[in-house]
Amino acid sequence: KAGVTQTPRYLIKTRGQQVTLSCSPISGHRSVSWYQQTPGQGLQFLFEYFSETQRNKGNFPGRFSGRQFSNSRSEMNVSTLELGDSALYLCASSPRWSGQGSGNTIYFGEGSWLTVV
Amino acid sequence: ILNVEQSPQSLHVQEGDSTNFTCSFPSSNFYALHWYRWETAKSPEALFVMTLNGDEKKKGRISATLNTKEGYSYLYIKGSQPEDSATYLCASINQAGTALIFGKGTTLSVSS
Numbered sequence: 001k002a003g004v005t006q007t008p009r010y011l012i013k014t015r016g017q018q019v020t021l022s023c024s025p026i027s028g029h030r031s032v033s034w035y036q037q038t039p040g041q042g043l044q045f046l047f048e049y050f051s052e053t054q055r056n057k058g059n060f061p062g063r064f065s066g067r068q069f070s071n072s073r074s075e076m077n078v079s080t081l082e083l084g085d086s087a088l089y090l091c092a093s094s095p096r097w098s099g100q101g102s103g104n105t106i107y108f109g110e111g112s113w114l115t116v117v
Numbered sequence: 118i119l120n121v122e123q124s125p126q127s128l129h130v131q132e133g134d135s136t137n138f139t140c141s142f143p144s145s146n147f148y149a150l151h152w153y154r155w156e157t158a159k160s161p162e163a164l165f166v167m168t169l170n171g172d173e174k175k176k177g178r179i180s181a182t183l184n185t186k187e188g189y190s191y192l193y194i195k196g197s198q199p200e201d202s203a204t205y206l207c208a209s210i211n212q213a214g215t216a217l218i219f220g221k222g223t224t225l226s227v228s229s
Binding site: 090 | 149161166168210217
């Protein structure tokens with residue numbers, strides 16, 4: 001069974017540009033979550049999607065957005081990139097969303113490394 | 118706001134040593150506690166999901182306990198091996214329908 005797949009793995013963008021990251025969840029998983037990891041910080045929650053609907057949103061500015069498609073694949077977009085957006089962006093999938101049972105294990109991809117110059 | 122703290126921040130042990138880390142979280146409205154192992158250049162790997170006070174879980178040489186009343190969980194590694202070197206993350210969820218909140222992790226380095 002294939003794991004969570006994220007593309008691209010590495011990318012470099014210039015300030016002011018926008019970027020789209022893609023995540024393919026494990027087959028059969030309908031929940032996709034996104035996290036940001038920056039040096040010195042823990043994983044910061046961005047948003048969670050389930051059945052094409054955003055179920056949860058973290059404390060990030062509106063420049064960060066996402067969506068989920070009918071096949072459960074998800075994309076996140078960051079517009080008007082800032083230097084501080086340089087980070088590892090992790091996607092995670094699970095069969096259920098966080099509101100459906102407490103024993104819900106989530107499975108992470110390897111992440112997309114974004115560098116903003 | 119849910120605040121999850123992990124200690125120590127980093128730890129260096131010799132092969133064969135046993136070690137443990139702490140994860141503390143607000144005990145009010147507790148829902149679940151997750152532990153992950155994150156090796157360099159790999160994706161975080163789920164170790165345990167714990168929900169009940171007094172819960173103990175074990176996976177090989179790694180085990181974890183949970184105290185929801187006082188808001189802490191311990192992760193134990195018995196007889197550490199170099200392959201145990203990784204960052205260990207805990208994350209808590211305080212009620213159904215909210216997102217996991219992660220601690221900053223404990224980085225373990227095991228020397229042979």
